[in-house]
Amino acid sequence: MNRYLIFQLQGAMASWGDIAIGEVRHTRALPGRSALLGLLAAALGIRRDDDAALNALNRHYQFIVCAGNTAVWARDYHTVQVPREARKVRYFTRKDEMRDKLMLETTLSRRDYYADGYWLIAVAATPGAPYTLEALQAALLAPVFPLYLGRKSHPLGLPLWPQLREGEAARVLSEAQARYGAAMGALSPGLKRLTQFHSLLWWEGEHAGLVADELQTWRDQPLSRRRWDFDSRTVKQGRFAQEAVCTSQK
Structure with a gap:
């Protein structure tokens, strides 16, 4: 596997999800598999209830994640009004929920996110992939549905700038880090700061020139979008x- 689609993710706020406990919504520091597949699916125009297309997407792509090291963790507090649980009562819209003021209760929700984050993503396709890397690149340049960084309130801060590259993964990625960093620096010194990359990378599969120091278990492998079920995977x-x-720097 020596062809990669590389693109950047940057925004004022990003939230990559984690196991939700009660009213707290945590976030990882890195975009997980579910988030990246969801981004590609939205760009391609695949709907959340199209299980066959989503499963095909899930089976045939691998991701490598490079992260900038300047993102700052933060937490927001939200108050949300929701109706009390009542048997035989169904609400079809938010307007329906808000109609009976006496039934409303206020809950406190805590949501984590990262501010001013920057991530560089490489996508590799396995044999039998439903979309070529060229098709994914075209979709990211002209997405069917809006793209965001984990939540709808977290829009992209910069264009994705998807590019196709071929070669050993380590060389392709180290060159991409330099290339995207130079492009950001040409726009603004402040943007250049965002591309001070972490020395570590995270990936799945086998990629030439990447040396693993640790195996981690992430629960972000989509099983069902309808039921919002996820399985574990090794990263x-x-x-x-x-x-x-050294070879890439010559």
Whole structure:
């Protein structure tokens, strides 16, 4: 597997989801598989109830994540009015929920996110993939549905700038880090700061020139969008092989 689609994710706010407990909505520091597949699906115009298309997408793509190291964790507090639970009562719209003021209760919700984050994503396709990398690139350039960074209130801050590259993963990614960083610096010194990349990378599968130091278990493998079910997967954490970085710098 030596062809990659690379694109950037940047925004004032981003929330990548985690296991939800009660009224607290945590976030990972990195976009997970579900978030990245959802981004591609939205760009392609795949609806959430199209299980066959979503399952095909889930089976045939692997991701590598590079992260900037300047993102700042933050937490918001939200008050939400919801109706009390009542048997045989169904609400079809938010307007229906708000109609009976005496039935409303206020709950406190805490939501985590990262501010001023920057992530560089590489996508690799496995044999039998339903969309070529060229098709994914075209979709990211002209998405069917709006794209956002985990929540609808977190829009993209910069264009995705998707690019196709071929070669050893370590060389392709180290060159991409330099190329995207230079592009951000040309726009603004402040944007250049965002592309100070973390020394670690996270990925699934086998990719030449990447050396794993640790195996992690993430629960972000989509099983059903309708039921909002997720399974566990193994993610490798590691770095570029030194010889690959030296070769890319020549």
